Amino acid sequence: xxxxxxxxxxxxxxxxxxxxxxxxxxxxxxxxxxxxTWFLIEPAFILLAVGFxxxxxxxxxxxxxxxAVFVTPGIIIGSAMFHxxxxxxxxxxxxxxxxxYETMLTTPLSVSEMAIGEILWATTRxxxxxxxxxxxxxxxxxxxxxxxxxxxxxxxxxxVQFGAMGLIFAALAxxxxxxxxxxxxxxxxxxxxxxxxxxxxxxxxxxxxFAWAAPLTPGVHLARGxxxxxxxxTHLWSVLYMIGLTAVIYPVxxxxxxxxxxx
Amino acid sequence: xxxxxxxxxxxxxxxxxTNDAMTQVSERDSNNTSASPGDAVIxxxxxVKKFGxxxxxxxxxxxxxxxxxxxxxxxxxxxxxxxxRMLSALSPISGGELRVAGLDVTRQGKEVRQVLxxxxxxxxxxxxxxxxxxxxLYGYLAGLSRKVASERAAEVLEFFxxxxxxxxxxxxxxxxxxxxxxxxxxxxxxPRVIIxxxxxxxxxxxxxxxxxxxxxxxxxxGVTILMSTHYMEEASTLCDRVAIxxxxxxxxxxxxxxxxxxxxxxxxxxxxxxxxxxDEVISALAGIxxxxxxxxxxxxxxxxxxxxxxxxxLNGVRVSYRPSNxxxxxLAITGRELREE
Numbered sequence: 001x002x003x004x005x006x007x008x009x010x011x012x013x014x015x016x017x018x019x020x021x022x023x024x025x026x027x028x029x030x031x032x033x034x035x036x037t038w039f040l041i042e043p044a045f046i047l048l049a050v051g052f053x054x055x056x057x058x059x060x061x062x063x064x065x066x067x068a069v070f071v072t073p074g075i076i077i078g079s080a081m082f083h084x085x086x087x088x089x090x091x092x093x094x095x096x097x098x099x100x101y102e103t104m105l106t107t108p109l110s111v112s113e114m115a116i117g118e119i120l121w122a123t124t125r126x127x128x129x130x131x132x133x134x135x136x137x138x139x140x141x142x143x144x145x146x147x148x149x150x151x152x153x154x155x156x157x158x159x160v161q162f163g164a165m166g167l168i169f170a171a172l173a174x175x176x177x178x179x180x181x182x183x184x185x186x187x188x189x190x191x192x193x194x195x196x197x198x199x200x201x202x203x204x205x206x207x208x209x210f211a212w213a214a215p216l217t218p219g220v221h222l223a224r225g226x227x228x229x230x231x232x233x234t235h236l237w238s239v240l241y242m243i244g245l246t247a248v249i250y251p252v253x254x255x256x257x258x259x260x261x262x263x
Numbered sequence: 264x265x266x267x268x269x270x271x272x273x274x275x276x277x278x279x280x281t282n283d284a285m286t287q288v289s290e291r292d293s294n295n296t297s298a299s300p301g302d303a304v305i306x307x308x309x310x311v312k313k314f315g316x317x318x319x320x321x322x323x324x325x326x327x328x329x330x331x332x333x334x335x336x337x338x339x340x341x342x343x344x345x346x347x348r349m350l351s352a353l354s355p356i357s358g359g360e361l362r363v364a365g366l367d368v369t370r371q372g373k374e375v376r377q378v379l380x381x382x383x384x385x386x387x388x389x390x391x392x393x394x395x396x397x398x399x400l401y402g403y404l405a406g407l408s409r410k411v412a413s414e415r416a417a418e419v420l421e422f423f424x425x426x427x428x429x430x431x432x433x434x435x436x437x438x439x440x441x442x443x444x445x446x447x448x449x450x451x452x453x454p455r456v457i458i459x460x461x462x463x464x465x466x467x468x469x470x471x472x473x474x475x476x477x478x479x480x481x482x483x484x485g486v487t488i489l490m491s492t493h494y495m496e497e498a499s500t501l502c503d504r505v506a507i508x509x510x511x512x513x514x515x516x517x518x519x520x521x522x523x524x525x526x527x528x529x530x531x532x533x534x535x536x537x538x539x540x541x542d543e544v545i546s547a548l549a550g551i552x553x554x555x556x557x558x559x560x561x562x563x564x565x566x567x568x569x570x571x572x573x574x575x576x577l578n579g580v581r582v583s584y585r586p587s588n589x590x591x592x593x594l595a596i597t598g599r600e601l602r603e604e
């Protein structure tokens with residue numbers, strides 16, 4: 001079988017991944033009360049303000065769908081993005097800066113396993129906010145079908161993708177000052193122009209391709225397809241687009257982290 | 264000054280201590296000075312590290328035998344940290360050969376880190392979790408079960424006299440306690456080989472003494488230790504052998520007292536200057552040709568070829584003699600001070 005192409009997948013040490021995840025889980029449990037304000041309270045305020053306030057003005061919309069039902073998956077997936085991105089950019093940067101990664105790397109942990117562990121935790125955070133805000137929205141009657149559980153799938157794709165993207169920023173940032181650009185220049189525009197709050201079709205013609213290409217858009221589109229029960233072939237494209245983006249972003253993140261940590 | 268930690272906890276630590284094979288190695292070849300890769304626990308040959316055009320380590324070779332404590336002594340920038348990072352597979356080598364416990368560091372980095380305990384130069388503690396959780400989570404990441412990690416964390420905390428601080432926040436600890444916690448962390452996996460990068464740099468003398476006492480006990484359990492330091496007192500109290508390093512090269516190696524005999528002689532003359540005599544004394548010393556260095560109002564004068572320096576020809580000075588140390592060795596070899604900060 002010498003001519004068989006062997007997939008050069010390096011073996012992943014499971015404990016490296018669970019060890020990183022466990023560290024974050026223990027650290028989060030210590031501050032869970034405060035953490036609930038990030039996971040639930042803040043996005044819930046946005047949901048209430050937009051769903052009730054703007055929803056009152058907008059009224060029903062797009063084939064008699066209440067605006068609140070339209071906007072709920074967008075706000076949930078937006079929150080998932082913020083959590084994944086924040087964890088892997090801001091928090092990971094601090095773990096580089098205070099040399100916690102250096103400590104972790106003295107165990108049999110590789111940089112790619114470290115990245116996988118971080119992305120797994122980022123995805124966990126994306127799921128926590130999705131579940132808590134989702135329950136809140138369901139209680140308001142804004143998520144009312146069983147297909148809404150599909151939002152979790154969208155949150156997983158978004159968690160992995162933005163976790164990997166966050167690691168790139170962490171690996172590149174020279175200081176926290178420049179790292180804040182991740183939120184002002186990347187996350188906030190994505191949050192507002194990825195179809196979370198209004199359909200991309202209302203944007204000027206020239207801007208629409210950019211909005212469709214934005215990395216948050218496929219997550220919002222997929223989540224909304226599940227919530228509205230309107231899945232079609234375009235949602236498959238969204239899934240493939242997110243997988244494709246992650247396949248490009250992840251190796252770059254690992255490469256940059258290695259460059260920063262292994263000198 | 265802190266007393267030594269209570270003997271009971273030492274005994275317990277020893278009972279639970281490192282594996283027997285390594286202790287046997289140390290007994291077998293404690294008199295063998297030329298180690299080959301076979302019997303050396305740490306084997307470094309022609310090691311080179313380049314950062315761009317800068318050569319941080321320049322053809323370094325040494326080996327450390329089982330049970331031995333070996334010190335890399337040199338000023339900042341001598342290449343000590345680069346060497347230790349390469350040995351712990353945290354930094355790729357630019358050339359040469361590195362083996363730890365029979366493993367090739369460049370090819371078997373993960374396995375090397377499985378057997379090594381590493382104390383990095385910076386504590387690298389986790390400020391988001393408690394003192395004990397720092398140890399437990401590290402142990403878990405290193406491969407211990409959660410139960411074993413918890414038991415072992417209690418043990419190492421006791422050994423380092425930190426048992427009552429297990430639930431504290433890391434930021435509540437003093438600098439000396441943080442350093443001891445970082446050393447304790449490296450012991451979580453009962454490593455056979457321990458690499459410590461400047462274990463006491465930045466500590467006050469009292470904390471430093473305490474760490475030395477604890478490291479002396481650790482050493483007595485038979486583990487192999489490689490440490491870097493720029494404190495000559497640290498090297499001479501803890502290390503069986505020392506490599507004097509400068510500019511990425513080894514200048515000489517040997518037991519601390521051997522090195523002192525070889526390069527600095529047994530005693531140093533301390534010449535205390537009277538007012539206005541400095542220039543005259545300096546030019547007289549230059550005439551005799553002894554190496555010397557000025558320390559405040561004193562001039563330390565080393566002998567040549569291990570002899571006690573003869574300074575009877577100097578006029579108008581008070582002379583006393585003290586035993587030579589590694590600082591004098593460094594001066595004698597390089598003509599510079601070990602610590603220039």
